[in-house]
Amino acid sequence: MPRCAGVPRGFRRISRNTLDYVTSCRLPTPWAIFELHAFLEPETGKEHLAMTLGGVDDGQPVLARIHSECLTGDVMFSQRCDCGAQLESSLRHIAARGRGVLLYLRQEGRGIGLLNKLRAYRLQEQGVDTVEANERLGFPADLRRYDLCVPMLAHLGIRQLRLMTNSPRKIELLRAAGVDVVERIPLIVNRNPFNAAYLDTKAAKLGHWL
Template structure:
C-alpha cells in the first residue's frame, strides 16, 4: 500500500490494460506540440528526425531545432506542394518516402518566409528558389504527423539524436506509431455518451458519441428510429457517412451541398420503416480540417477546383478514414446497410472495412447557382454519381 503523500511507483492496472494507449497518447501530444510551434523528435529503427511545423514554428522553435540537429535543416513538403514552390513538376521517386526535401538557404529560415513556402495562400516574394536535396529518413511519418494535426504538410526537419532532443526536453514519438495512428485510433473508438435528441426532420432520434482511446475529438452516430432492431432481424437500415461541414451544415454555405445532404438524409431516414444511422464524422473538408478548407476556398476563388486546391495545400484529394465509420456501425450493431451516397469511394471504403453494403441509394440535390462548379468537379474528377 502506498503511504499517504507519496507517489505510486506502479501505474494502476487499468492504465496499461490497452496496449494501444501509450502510442496513441504520444502521437496526440506530438500533434499538440507541432501546433504550438515546438519541435518534436521522431524515432525510427535506425534514425531520428527532429521536426517543426513550418506554419507555426517561431524563432524559439527554430533555435531549439537547430541545437538538436546534427545536420543542416531542410524543408519537407508533400510532393504536390513542392511542385508549386519549385515552379516545375516534381516526379515521384521510390525512395522519396512521400515527401520532397528542399535546402533552406540562410535567407529563407525566418519564420515568416517558412510560412509563405508552406501556405500557397500567403504572399510569396522569394529571393531565390530552394534546391531539392536528399530526403532524410522518417519523412513520411513527419508529413503524416502534420496532417494528423490538421497543419499544412510542410516541416522544417533535420537528423538528430535522442540525447540532443532530451537535453532540450523535446517530446519524442515513434514514427511507426504515427503511421499506425489512423487505424489504431479508429479501432479504439468506444461509446462515451448517448441521449435522445428529437430533431426537426427526425423526431425519433438518438445521438451516440464515440471517442478514441487517446481522448481525441469525438465522432457522432445519429440513430433514427430503431436501425439496430432492423439489423438484428436481418434487415439493412439506411446509412450515411457524413463528414462534418461547419460552413455548410451550420452556416448554410452555398459553396457546397453538405447542408441539404445532412438534413435530407435525416428526413429520409425518418420516413424509412427500417430507420437509419447518420454517422457525423469529424473529418471536415475530406479530412483536411476547417482551417485548411478555408485556405482551399481562397485558392478556389483564384481559379482552382476543389481537388487541385487540396493538392496545392499538400493534401491528397481525399484524406478521410472510412475505418472510423465501420467501427461505429459495428458498435451500434449495424453491419448490413443501404448506403445513402453518390460517392463510389464510400462504398469501396466501407466494404473494404468489412461492412456489407447491399445497395446504394442516390442522394443528390440541385445546384444552387453558387455550387454548380463544385458539383461538376465532384462528378468529373471525384467520380460521384450525379445526374447530368
C-alpha cells in the same frame, strides 16, 4: 494506453482501432426524435457521432448516411457545397422511413481540417477547382477514412447498409474495411450558382454519380 486527461471512467473501448463509446441521449429534431450516440477517438481527440431512429439491430439492412463534418455547410448554411443539404435530406429520408442511422464523422474539409479548407476556398476564388486547391496545399484530393465506421456500426448492432451516397470511393473504402453495403441510394440535392462548378468537379475528377 493511458486515458486522455479529463476522460471519466466508464467509457467502453469497442475496437482495436481505439474507439471509445461514451454515452447516448435523445435528440429531438424537426423531423423525428433520434437517439444520439457519442464516440471518442482517444489518439486524436476527435468526437464522432451516430444518430439512430427505430430498431436498427434486427439484422435487416438499414437506411444509412455516412456524413463527414462540414461546419460551413452543416451549420453556416454555405451554398458553396452540397453538404448541408445532403445532411438535411438524409435525416428527412430516415425520418420518413422511421428507421435508419447517420454517422457523423469529424473529418472536416475531406480530411484536411477547417483552416486548410478555408485556405482551399481562397484558392478556388482565384480560379482553381476543389481538387486542385487541396493539391496546391500539399494534400491529396480526399484524406477521409472510414475504418472507424466498423466499430461504430458494430456497437449499434448494424450489419448491412442501404447507403445514401453519390460517392463510389466511399462505397469502395467501406467495403474494404468490412462494411456490408448492400444497396446504394442516390442523394441528389439542388444545384445553385455557387456550387455548380464544385459539383461538376466532384463528378469529373472524383467520380461522383451526379
